[in-house]
Amino acid sequence: MKILITGGAGFIGSHLAAYFINDNEVFILDNLSTGHRSNVDFIDDAHFIEEDVMHKSFVTELIKQKQFDIVIHLAAVVSVVETINNPINSQSINIDSTLNLLEANRQYNAKLKKFIFASSAAVYGNTDELPKQIETFIDPESPYAIEKYAGEQYAKLYNKLYDLPTTALRFFNVYGPRQDPSSPYSGVLSIMDKKFKNDEPFTFFGDGEQTRDFVYIKDLVQAVAIVIDNEASNGKIYNLATGTQISLLQIFEKFKLIYNKSISYQFAEPRSGDIKHSCAEIKGLEALGFKPQYDIVSGLTEYINYSKTDK
Ligand SMILES: NC(=O)c1ccc[n+]([C@@H]2O[C@H](COP(=O)([O-])OP(=O)(O)OC[C@H]3O[C@@H](n4cnc5c(N)ncnc54)[C@H](O)[C@@H]3O)[C@@H](O)[C@H]2O)c1
Incomplete structure (x- = not known):
């Protein structure tokens, strides 16, 4: 085609x-x-x-x-x-x-x-x-x-x-290899990954309890x-989406495990317009045969292993 x-x-x-x-x-x-x-x-x-x-x-x-x-x-x-x-x-x-x-x-x-x-x-x-x-x-x-x-x-x-x-x-x-972390408004996981890779402090906007469907x-x-x-x-x-939600604080813990280290972090004022919780119903795609193959740990592990060798 x-x-x-x-x-x-x-x-x-x-x-x-x-x-x-x-x-x-x-x-x-x-x-x-x-x-x-x-x-x-x-x-x-x-x-x-x-x-x-x-x-x-x-x-x-x-x-x-x-x-x-x-x-x-x-x-x-x-x-x-x-x-x-x-x-x-x-x-x-x-x-x-x-x-x-x-x-x-x-x-x-x-x-x-x-x-x-x-x-x-x-x-x-x-x-x-x-x-x-x-x-x-x-x-x-x-x-x-x-x-x-x-x-x-x-x-x-x-x-x-x-x-x-x-x-x-x-x-x-959406997250994965080639997501550009250069802007503060990029996908949060690409930013967190960059901070872990470079041993730089990560900033949570808000309390870190906000959830997303990654x-x-x-x-x-x-x-x-x-x-x-x-x-x-x-x-x-x-x-x-995957139909599941996870908080940024929980994601940070997953990064610590996969990188086998920690980095410092701080909290800043929530950004205006940022939503607190997000999670999708995915019945529509499931009815067509879609089934997510990656949970957050397997997805992050593959992504981080790729990004370690990439840059
Ligand atoms: N990444 C996510 O989590 C996410 C979430 C929701 C929706 N989307 C949507 O998915 C699409 C792809 O996003 P992405 O994350 O790959 O972003 P990206 O910035 O990596 O990709 C966008 C691409 O569009 C090109 N582009 C922008 N304006 C153009 C123009 N006027 N003419 C021709 N090309 C142009 C850019 O050069 C870039 O290659 C976008 O429509 C975005 O809104 C992404």
């Missing part, structure tokens, strides 16, 4: 590309704003398109010419803070380019078998209800969350109105492959 991954040079996209390259022709479209060409050095230059997903005419022409079987749309402003600082710009990338991609496929790509949109647990906001269910009341707290919600709803609507085979996945806290990157890849193979997922939205 011919697959296009927008944002394919980033953390999640590079793992999807590495998985699908075995049996498929994989193209990546990425402007390298947060991703790295080196993440996907197994993709040759003919299949790596360095371009902005907002370049509408280019993207439309690409869809027209290549007739992809699968489009996985990940390219986005991924930093919540950046969307708060610059909501106009982020809505162009996160909503307009999604709509344009959907429209280009509707008009020019009769071969499309699946369009996957990367949504986020952020859409739920700070609602109390746990576990988070797709039908739950949602309460977006940032432009990022609204933009992700708009993208997934457009994907759903394009199935309803035009029968486009779309699926949206609300990713919870999903290992290989389980995310498994879920995407299942959704691609399953027509019953057309027009649907799913939580992509």
Whole structure:
């Protein structure tokens, strides 16, 4: 199959590309704003398109010419803070380019078998209800969350109105190799890993009791492959997570065990907008055959062993 991954040079996209390259022709479209060409050095230059997903005419022409079987749309402003600082710009990338991609496929790509949109647990906001269910009341707290919600709803609507085979996945806290720890707003596990590796103090924002549903990157890849193979997922939205929650303090203890050492830590004021508890209901994906293969210990162990040798 011919697959296009927008944002394919980033953390999640590079793992999807590495998985699908075995049996498929994989193209990546990425402007390298947060991703790295080196993440996907197994993709040759003919299949790596360095371009902005907002370049509408280019993207439309690409869809027209290549007739992809699968489009996985990940390219986005991924930093919540950046969307708060610059909501106009982020809505162009996160909503307009999604709509344009959907429209280009509707008009020019009769071969499309699946369009996957990367949504986020952020859409739920700070609602109390746990576990988070797709039908739950949602309460977006940032432009990022609204933009992700708009993208997934457009994907759903394009199935309803035009029968486009779309699926949206609300990713919870994904972790694994190649997640970039450079920003204070990066995935918390990549930051904790960097601190342990470099023997630097770690800062908990709040009391460290906040919980998250951390999903290992290989389980995310498994879920995407299942959704691609399953027509019953057309027009649907799913939580992509493990269905379990763990606190940051507990995670810190796991790091101590795996690294066989400790580092100092401190507590700072909670960050505004940070949610207290997060955990997903994953019945929807389970019904399609998804079963997380990694619990937090096996996922962290694999991740940390990789990162020890990587840098
Ligand atoms: N990592 C998580 O835990 C998580 C959770 C929820 C949702 N998501 C979503 O998953 C997707 C992938 O996230 P990630 O963690 O791999 O982030 P990432 O920053 O590693 O990857 C994003 C990729 O998109 C590219 N990109 C950004 N703007 C672009 C543009 N205008 N044109 C072309 N390419 C562009 C970047 O260069 C990068 O390679 C995003 O849509 C993100 O919102 C991630």
